[in-house]
Amino acid sequence: MGKDEKDHEDTKEGSGLNENRQEGCSSKEGKGKRLWNKVKYQLVEYHSLPGFLRDNEFILGHYRSEWPLKQTLLSVFTIHNETLNVWTHLIGFFLFLTLTIYTAMKIPKFVDLPTIHHFPDVLRKADMHKLHAELLTCLPSLPNMPDLQTFREELKTSILPSMDLLPSPSNWYIVELLTNCLPERFSHSNHTDVCLLLSMKEELANIIAPLMKRPITRWPFFAFLGGAMFCLLASSICHLLLCHSQRLSYIMLRLDYAGIVALISTSFYPPVYYSFMCYPFFCNLYMGFITLLGIGTILVSLLPVFESPKYRGLRACLFSGMGLLGIAPIFHKLILFWHQPEAHHTTGYEILMGAFYGLGALVYATRVPERWMPGKFDIAGHSHQLFHILVVAGAYSHYRAGLVYLKWRDLEGC
Known part of the structure; x- marks a missing residue:
């Protein structure tokens, strides 16, 4: 080669x-x-975190740190120390969304008509021909109503219109005619007829009186439900995304604080509005004050210094103080309506709500139980998860109180 x-x-x-x-x-x-x-994209320990993610030194591991947005979003389905923080309030959001839909569709169907089945017995005992004549006589004395002529023509061809019309809200004219016209005209009639007709008027009043009242306005109750859903969803999103970056963490924490203020502020609306709807001065005073206080608290929470861990106790005190302001209208309500069982019933629910919220704030501020055994409650059972559960429980207690307020005002008005 x-x-x-x-x-x-x-x-x-x-x-x-x-x-x-x-x-x-x-x-x-x-x-x-x-x-x-x-x-x-592995989980890291507390000492490896950047400063903006260091909030609770008693939770030692299982942190996500500066993950890309895609991995951060997908982490909703993985196990880390924020998993239950995300899901406790996400489930709470869907619970209140369901309650809102249910309330809009089913409530206020509170009215019970127990006497409707007994009313025909009274009619059968009455002198229907005399009743027919008297109705025709007194028709001209009634106010003009759109269906008056139709009803008069029906009376000429039948003893009485079908009684199954009575429960319909579109037939109020029948109720007004019978309850306003009959008893006075029979004051000199046969004693049996007088008793029967008076009894018929009482039956009519019992059946229709609840239906004659239009359902009270619902906006304060739905404002509370909206505030609760905003708070729960904002909290869930915050705990999911705050590990992405310092900038996003700052935005999410502001959103979380705004949600807490929205829940506390709107929680005042149903008890204040429905308790003092007949006292406009006090209603406007209380609702205006809590609204302004809520706006002020949101503005304070926008300050960067507010998110520092050393102000954790101050945040808890500020939000708890907003809730404690509800004591004044509750006592005022009890003074005005001490004789009403609904006032005591709603107060019981409100005390329960306050107990849930107060216990939640205490757990949040003291970081119990993880401060007793650091590292043992990293995944499940730490203070923030307990705080979330207590918030949902408190909000649901307030929902139950709101149902009592609606039924009370629907049936009684002012």
Whole structure:
């Protein structure tokens, strides 16, 4: 073999070795990149966190730290120390969404008509021909109503219109006619007829009186439900996304504080409005005050210094103080309506709500139970998760109180 041929062979072997080395390096780089990606999105311990994520030194591990947005969103389905913080309030949001739909569709169907089945017995005992004549006589004395002529024509051809019309809200004219016209005209009639007709008027009043009242306005109750849903959803999103970056963490914490203020503020609306709807001065005073206080608290919470862990107790006190202001209208309500069982019933629910919220604020501020056993409650059972559960329980207690307020005012008005 000549020298040139030998040099050529050596060159080919060198090229092959270089290619193999490059392939090996590429393979190692690929494996290293995959390994780095796995390590990069692993959970870390408290001491490895950047400053903006250091909030609770008693939770030692299972933190997400500066993950990309995609991985952060997908972490809703993985286990870390924020998983239950996300899901406790996300489930609470869907609970209140369901309650809102149910309330809009089913309530205020509170009216019970127990006497409707007994009313025909009274009619059968009455002198229907005399009743027919008297109705025709007194029709002109009634106010003008759109269906008056139709009803008069029906009376000419029948003893009485079908009684199954009575429960319909579109037939109030029948009720007004019978309850306003009959008893006075029979004051000199046969004693039996008088008793029966008076009894018929009482039956009519018992049946229709609740229906004659239009349902009271619902906006204060739905404002509370909206505030509760906003608070729960904002909290859930905050706990899911705050690990992404310092900027997003700052925004999410502001959203979380705004949600808490919205829940507390709107919780005042149903008890204040429905308790003092007949006292406009006190209604406007209480509702205006809590609204302004809520706006002021949101503005204060926008200050960057407010999110510092050392102000954790101040945040708890501020939000708890807003809730404690509800004591004044509750006592005022009890003074005005002491004789009403609904006032005591709603107060019981409101005390229960306050107990849930107060206990939640205490647990949040003291970081119990993880401060007793650091690291043992990283995944489940730490203070923030307990705080979330107590908030949902308190809001549901207030929902139950709101149902009592609606039924009370629907049936009695002012």
